[in-house]
Amino acid sequence: MPTAVAEGVFVVRPDGARLIAGRRKQDGEMRFPMPTGPEADLYEPVELAPEGRLWSFTVQRFRPKTPPYVGDDDDRSFKPFAVGYVEFPGQVIVEGRILIDDFGRLRLGQPMRVDLETFPTSTRGQVATYAFRPAS
Amino acid sequence: MTDVHIVGAGIHPFGRHADKTGLDQGVHAVREALTDAGLEWRDMQFAFGGSSAAGSADAALPRLGLTGVQFINISNGCATGGSSLLSGYWAIKSGEFDLGVVLGFDKHPRGAFNADPEASGLPRWYGETGMMLTTQFFAMKIRRYMELHGISATTLGRVAVKAFENGAVTPHAWRRQPVDLETVLASEMLSDPLTKFMFCSPAEGGAALVLASDRKMRELGLSGPRIRGAAVRTRPRGSFEVFAPSLDVQRGKSPTELASKAAYEMAGVGPADVDVAQLQDTESGAEVMHMAENGFCADGEQEQLLVEGATRVTGRLPINTDGGCIACGEPIGASGLRQVFENVQQLRQRAVGRQVEGARIGYSQVYGAPGLSAVAVLEA
Numbered sequence: 001m002p003t004a005v006a007e008g009v010f011v012v013r014p015d016g017a018r019l020i021a022g023r024r025k026q027d028g029e030m031r032f033p034m035p036t037g038p039e040a041d042l043y044e045p046v047e048l049a050p051e052g053r054l055w056s057f058t059v060q061r062f063r064p065k066t067p068p069y070v071g072d073d074d075d076r077s078f079k080p081f082a083v084g085y086v087e088f089p090g091q092v093i094v095e096g097r098i099l100i101d102d103f104g105r106l107r108l109g110q111p112m113r114v115d116l117e118t119f120p121t122s123t124r125g126q127v128a129t130y131a132f133r134p135a136s
Numbered sequence: 137m138t139d140v141h142i143v144g145a146g147i148h149p150f151g152r153h154a155d156k157t158g159l160d161q162g163v164h165a166v167r168e169a170l171t172d173a174g175l176e177w178r179d180m181q182f183a184f185g186g187s188s189a190a191g192s193a194d195a196a197l198p199r200l201g202l203t204g205v206q207f208i209n210i211s212n213g214c215a216t217g218g219s220s221l222l223s224g225y226w227a228i229k230s231g232e233f234d235l236g237v238v239l240g241f242d243k244h245p246r247g248a249f250n251a252d253p254e255a256s257g258l259p260r261w262y263g264e265t266g267m268m269l270t271t272q273f274f275a276m277k278i279r280r281y282m283e284l285h286g287i288s289a290t291t292l293g294r295v296a297v298k299a300f301e302n303g304a305v306t307p308h309a310w311r312r313q314p315v316d317l318e319t320v321l322a323s324e325m326l327s328d329p330l331t332k333f334m335f336c337s338p339a340e341g342g343a344a345l346v347l348a349s350d351r352k353m354r355e356l357g358l359s360g361p362r363i364r365g366a367a368v369r370t371r372p373r374g375s376f377e378v379f380a381p382s383l384d385v386q387r388g389k390s391p392t393e394l395a396s397k398a399a400y401e402m403a404g405v406g407p408a409d410v411d412v413a414q415l416q417d418t419e420s421g422a423e424v425m426h427m428a429e430n431g432f433c434a435d436g437e438q439e440q441l442l443v444e445g446a447t448r449v450t451g452r453l454p455i456n457t458d459g460g461c462i463a464c465g466e467p468i469g470a471s472g473l474r475q476v477f478e479n480v481q482q483l484r485q486r487a488v489g490r491q492v493e494g495a496r497i498g499y500s501q502v503y504g505a506p507g508l509s510a511v512a513v514l515e516a
Contacts, residue, residue, distance in 0.1 A: 005261040021382065029373070032382035033259060055383075058275035059328045060266060065250045068263025083272055085383065093383040095267055103328070108283045119265055129265050 002118055002126035009033050010116070010130045011047065017114050019048040019130055021092050030092040048088045051135055054110045055093050057084030059103050072122040086112045086132050099133040111135035140228045141353045142514070143360040144173025144346030145480040148241070150339050150464040151310035158190025158467070161342035162241030163199045165470075169237065169344040173358060177201045180346075182236035184223040186210035187469035190243040190340075206233075214416075214504020215368055216240060217343065217472025221512060222366050224347045234349035242467030244338035256379050256506060270418070270505060271335065273378040275327035278421025282329065285436035287424060289329050293320040294442040295420035296334045296462055302449060303463025305489035308474070310339055311463040334420040339465025343473035345480070361483045361498065365403030365513040369394035377507030392416075392429040392501060392509040399511035400431070407431035410513075411495040412482045413453065414475035416503035417460040427455065430501055430511070454492045457482060472502035472510055483516035 004010070010017050022034035022043030034045045063069070063078035073079070082098035084106070099117060100106060117131035146168025148161035162185070170177060177200045185193030186209060194207040212219040217240040224238040249270060253263040262268050281287060297317050303309035320333040348358065371377045374388020400406055407430065415430060417423035424438045432453055433441060441447060447455040458464060458478040461471060479498030481487040498514040 005265065006259055009259075009261070029384065030382075036259070056276040056280035058272050058279060058330075059325070060269070060272060061325050061327060064266045064269055065247065068251060068253055068260065068268055069266050070264040071266060081266065083267055083276075085276065087385060089385070091385065093385060095381050095383075097265060097267070108280065121264065123264075127261075129261065 002128045005119065005127045005129040008036070008045070010114070012116070016050050017116050017130060018050060019094060019114055021046050021048055032092055032094045046091070048091050048094070048114070051111055051113050052086040052088040054106065054108055054112050055085040055087040056108065057082055057098060057106050070121040070123045072120045082106060084132065097129070097131040099131045105134070137229050138231065139350040140225050140363045141348050141350065141360045142345050142363065142476070142480050143348045143353055143358040144169040144175065145477045146170070146172055146344045147308045147474065147477050148342040149308045150341035150467060150474065153340050158187055158241045158243035158340060158342070159195055161243070161340060162187065162193065162239055162344070163196050165241065165342035165344040166196065166200060166237060166239050169346050173346040175346060178203050179235060180205055180237050181233045182224065182227050183207045183239065184210050184220040185239040186212070186216040186220055187240065187242045188216060190241055190469065193239060193241070193469070196239070212368070213506050213508055214468055215472060215502055215508045215510040216469045217474070218502045218510020218512065219368055221345065221473065221476060222368055222510065225363050225366050228347055228349045234352040235347070237344055237346050238473065239342065239344040240469040240473045241342035242469040243340040244467060246338065249338060251379065258379060258381065262381055268379055270378050271327045271330070274419050274422055275330050277376055278425065279329060281421065281425055287436070287439055289321065290317070291424065291439050291442045292329065292334055292420040293317045295417070295423050296320045298448055299417065299456060299459045299462035302457055302490055303459025306458040306463070309459045309463045310465045311459065330419050330421065334462070336418055336461035336466045339467050341465070341467040341470045341474065343470045343477050345473060345476060361480055361514040361516055363512060364405065364515045365399040365401070366511065367395045367398035367402065368508060368510045369398060371507030375507060378505045390429055390509070391507055392426060392503050395509040395511040396430045396501065399513050403513040405497060405513060410497050410499045412457055412479065412492045412498050413455050414457070414460065414478055414500040415455055416501055417456055417462050418466065418504065420462070422503070423455065423460065426501060426503065430499070449490050449492060457487060457490045457492060468504070472500070475500035475502060476512055476514070479514050483514055
């Protein structure tokens with residue numbers, strides 16, 4: 001397993017990956033990722049459910065600008081990818097890359113599972129990041 | 137408190153100008169606004185100005201005249217122009233000044249904007265893995281809206297067709313050629329469901345307005361639309377904004393809904409009173425959603441309104457009569473002032489080729505990163 005894209009973004013359990021959000025102690029507002037630095041004191045980490053529902057999505061058809069994008073592809077080798085928001089009911093709605101070959105099969109409301117994806121970068125080799133995959 | 141009027145308006149055509157800096161275009165707009173009012177730079181008691189990517193707005197001073205005038209640089213994301221207008225409005229309304237200028241200009245590189253995660257308080261990986269793009273946000277916002285409210289891709293296409301139709305007859309527009317529906321829909325898909333011709337592009341341009349108190353305007357023998365209401369509002373909890381790794385499950389209002397409500401209240405008018413509107417159309421979907429967020433229709437009614445041509449210059453609710461951002465491009469510092477410039481043309485009955493008959497109330501709304509909206513309501 002390559003190194004994680006950042007510490008504290010997800011955790012791997014025996015039955016799969018979980019995202020780590022932060023719940024603000026004062027009012028219960030949840031956000032992802034769990035805040036870092038001095039802000040972290042105001043939040044407590046919360047593992048999100050393994051599955052949620054697709055809230056919205058699009059397909060990134062052109063290579064994002066570098067910086068900030070660090071994919072080890074170029075304009076010619078870039079492969080479009082889907083990206084979307086998944087709602088974890090009662091918790092928070094999280095944005096992530098989506099693992100799917102046929103973009104035409106994505107539908108709002110469909111069940112999505114948290115998974116991990118190996119993302120090749122031009123700056124620090126392969127990293128592991130979270131992604132969503134249609135739940136079978 | 138005094139009323140505030142726009143007694144002069146100037147613009148440098150939007151588009152690409154290889155031989156000019158952003159500052160050149162801003163100075164051009166100020167000179168044109170002063171000429172329009174028949175005034176000199178030395179008459180100005182204050183200036184508020186901004187640019188996002190073309191340097192400090194007060195770099196215009198050595199060219200316009202080192203008169204010692206109070207000049208304040210404004211930087212407020214995509215609402216920079218709207219914020220300059222609001223600042224000038226308050227400066228006069230407070231009674232502190234009675235004549236001044238607001239200006240905005242910009243010059244951006246081609247293609248989508250480069251975003252810096254850390255400047256937005258976001259983790260680096262968010263940008264590194266390809267999620268920090270304004271284009272994705274707009275696509276995902278309209279995708280969900282289309283599902284919930286029955287908006288078709290054809291409607292998105294019609295918005296762009298109307299923009300190019302208006303741009304074709306607007307001297308300050310960048311895209312001056314009509315484009316048909318099939319071409320819009322068949323153009324390159326950039327971020328589903330939005331195609332290339334549905335998006336605006338970063339561009340260049342400048343816009344400036346001369347503001348005066350009611351008393352000063354009369355004293356100088358000038359005239360111009362009155363600013364009846366103006367407001368800037370930022371994202372409330374539960375809104376859906378650019379660059380958001382997560383959203384609250386409790387959904388809330390948008391900054392546009394808040395700014396719109398505040399401006400209508402100040403103005404003492406409602407959406408039904410508006411004769412012509414300039415709404416943020418970063419892409420076709422934004423115009424569709426902003427029609428509802430600004431109170432011009434209920435969610436979903438846009439589908440039928442676009443079929444009827446209600447938002448064309450000849451329709452019952454003309455929107456983006458100069459082609460909006462889709463036909464003019466979006467130089468951030470100037471974009472909000474371009475909308476107000478267009479409303480001034482409309483209310484002064486000098487929008488040749490695109491004049492809305494008898495327009496008396498003009499409405500403008502600029503929206504953008506990091507989640508704020510600026511609205512202004514003018515009366516002829």
